[in-house]
Amino acid sequence: MALDMWHSAPLRRFTTRIEGSTDLSALEGARYIVMTAGRPRQPGMSRTDLTGVNAEIVGNVADGIRRYAPASVVVVVTNPLEEMTHLMAKRTGFPSARVIGMAGVLDSARFCSLVALEGIARPEDVDAIALGSHGAEMVIPLSLAKVQGRPLEQLIPKDRLAAIVERARDSGAEVVKLLQKGSAYFSPAESAASMVAAMVKGDSELIAACVQSGGAYGVDDTRIGLPVRLDTDGVKEIAELPLRPDERAALAAAAGSIAKRISELA
Structure with missing residues (x-):
């Protein structure tokens, strides 16, 4: 190759x-x-x-x-x-x-691309971030999701938005089913490459990545998807976003599930 x-x-x-x-x-x-x-x-x-x-x-x-x-x-x-x-x-x-x-960059991109299929914006005009796990406990804070500055919750009906979140959460399995052999590779490759490029350039743009939480957002000290900024040496900082109480609770639940799986791995 x-x-x-x-x-x-x-x-x-x-x-x-x-x-x-x-x-x-x-x-x-x-x-x-x-x-x-x-x-x-x-x-x-x-x-x-x-x-x-x-x-x-x-x-x-x-x-x-x-x-x-x-x-x-x-x-x-x-x-x-x-x-x-x-x-x-x-x-x-x-x-x-x-x-x-590398999960949050990919999951965020998947969500933004699926929102764009609703015909309300181009993919790059959707601003959203995927936190939590790369799987069932993915958390997309809809309170922060916007399209050219407008709250996404005002543009898409609640039930339809929930369906888009669920499809984003299951997008990896959807691609696996369509391929029948193997799993997604193009969008994960673009996501990983964008992270490395950001580090090489010392870019401090906010992204989501799986990092050691260190108690951030009040969650267990485990590996979980959180908003971060990168620099040439890796993670520069975990950023604090104004999440709603229900979003913080979902993030804490995700951390608990992840911590349990990690302990079983050990």
């Missing part, structure tokens, strides 16, 4: 070398690492069905990262996202700011 992409260099006009390797020593000196290795979902599977097999894969790669790229920042994409982000941090021993789970 690396060779195939490199063949497109004259067409896309890039000179960045693309190489492939099955040897983890190729990670030596890497500044940013995107962890995607793992078994993909099949139709009917949940993300948590992958825990055992993917934990072994992530653990082995984490050992290689610790050895060959001890100063790197790791963006974890492998499912189940929160558990694998936690495992990566534990196995590498890296500070929590340098191990980030």
Whole structure:
């Protein structure tokens, strides 16, 4: 695949070398690492069905990262996202700011793209953020969702908006079902790439990512999707957003469920 992409260099006009390797020593000196290795979902599977097999894969790669790229920042994409982000941090021993789970950027983009299908705006004109888990406990604070500054709750009927939230929450499974073999790759790749680009540029734009909560928003100290700002060294800060009481409660419930799954992994 690396060779195939490199063949497109004259067409896309890039000179960045693309190489492939099955040897983890190729990670030596890497500044940013995107962890995607793992078994993909099949139709009917949940993300948590992958825990055992993917934990072994992530653990082995984490050992290689610790050895060959001890100063790197790791963006974890492998499912189940929160558990694998936690495992990566534990196995590498890296500070929590340098191990980030990619889910919120993808889930936020999925929601915004689905809102755009209602015909009220272009996808980039929808402003919303997805917090909580990359799965059933996803929390989309509708109180903050806007279209060109206008509250989304005033533009779409409540029942229709609830259906869009549910479809965003199940979008990964929807793609898996349509593909029949494998899982989503294009939008997750764009999401991970955008996170790395933000770090390289030192961009402090607000995004959602799976991070160590540290008690933020009053939730348990666990790995959960929260609003953050990034810099060249990973997570710069967890941002405080004015969530409604019901949204805070949903976030706390998500943290509790995630903490339980992480403890079972341990």
